[in-house]
Amino acid sequence: MSERPRQADILATIRAWVERAQRVVVLTGAGISTESGIPDFRGPNGVWTRNPAAEKLATLQNYLADADIRKASWRGRLEHPAFTARPNAGHAALVALERRGKLHALITQNIDGLHLRAGNSPAKLIEVHGNVHSAICLECGRKGPMQQTLDRVRRGDDDPHCEQCGGILKSDTISFGQALVPEVIDRAMEVAAQADLMLAVGSTLQVYPVAHAVPLAKSNGAKVVIVNAQPTQFDGIADAVVREPIGQVLAAICGGELPA
Ligand code: NAD
Numbered sequence: 001m002s003e004r005p006r007q008a009d010i011l012a013t014i015r016a017w018v019e020r021a022q023r024v025v026v027l028t029g030a031g032i033s034t035e036s037g038i039p040d041f042r043g044p045n046g047v048w049t050r051n052p053a054a055e056k057l058a059t060l061q062n063y064l065a066d067a068d069i070r071k072a073s074w075r076g077r078l079e080h081p082a083f084t085a086r087p088n089a090g091h092a093a094l095v096a097l098e099r100r101g102k103l104h105a106l107i108t109q110n111i112d113g114l115h116l117r118a119g120n121s122p123a124k125l126i127e128v129h130g131n132v133h134s135a136i137c138l139e140c141g142r143k144g145p146m147q148q149t150l151d152r153v154r155r156g157d158d159d160p161h162c163e164q165c166g167g168i169l170k171s172d173t174i175s176f177g178q179a180l181v182p183e184v185i186d187r188a189m190e191v192a193a194q195a196d197l198m199l200a201v202g203s204t205l206q207v208y209p210v211a212h213a214v215p216l217a218k219s220n221g222a223k224v225v226i227v228n229a230q231p232t233q234f235d236g237i238a239d240a241v242v243r244e245p246i247g248q249v250l251a252a253i254c255g256g257e258l259p260a
Pocket residue numbers: 028029030031032033034035038039040041042043044046109110111112113129202203204205206207227228229230243244245246247
């Protein structure tokens with residue numbers, strides 16, 4: 001049998017699981033947004049694959065301690081592709097899944113806001129690593145639209161501080177070394193435990209605690225499907241693993257046409 005029909009068979013099987021499922025929980029990572037032009041971190045063209053030193057700079061401790069790192073971060077945010085990227089077929093398929101009443105929750109590690117932009121409802125979305133469209137003061141916790149702070153950077157303030165308390169500002173995202181928001185990660189684990197089908201999409205599943213959602217769902221009886229070009233540590237507990245491009249796969253299994 002050729003490779004192609006076998007892949008179509010796997011997709012048809014997963015699609016049947018989606019049809020039968022009542023509480024699909026989807027966990028997405030950076031890989032769902034590469035087809036929108038936003039690079040991932042650990043894929044073949046990932047930001048950290050190409051520049052391993054960038055991973056070390058991405059910690060909260062370095063950001064707090066070093067104005068040069070903050071200035072470099074603000075310059076990077078000015079150019080961040082999330083501000084111009086458009087949702088792709090993968091994001092659209094998850095909107096279709098929600099409209100069909102199948103989506104119990106969408107847990108995302110992404111900070112790009114593309115699930116909301118595509119049309120998934122805020123009530124279904126759990127952004128465990130925050131969102132780059134918002135800026136936060138690390139001192140007083142005041143939040144505001146990112147574009148307002150970026151306007152200050154464009155006007156020449158290369159390390160903007162909070163206008164209320166003078167504290168250090170950052171994107172409202174979780175950096176390495178920064179605590180997750182307890183209610184948000186707790187909710188992610190709660191919905192994962194309720195899933196009857198878990199789709200883990202575009203993630204190396206290396207970032208904890210969110211990666212734990214996958215074995216948690218499995219141990220509570222869910223079928224697990226992993227859609228990722230590279231192997232993950234949970235491939236062994238998955239009921240199906242698909243390595244084809246995410247947009248095409250999600251369109252096929254969430255209600256779209258099967259590829260010929
Ligand atoms: P990761 O970079 O560790 O892994 C992404 C995976 O997706 C890789 O294994 C890659 O092979 C796969 N992939 C990429 N494009 C694919 C495609 N079209 N089809 C199939 N597979 C594809 O990503 P992660 O596990 O999400 O961890 C990175 C962390 O960095 C996350 O916690 C996230 O917060 C953050 N991040 C977010 C964005 C974003 O918001 N778009 C981008 C980069 C990093």
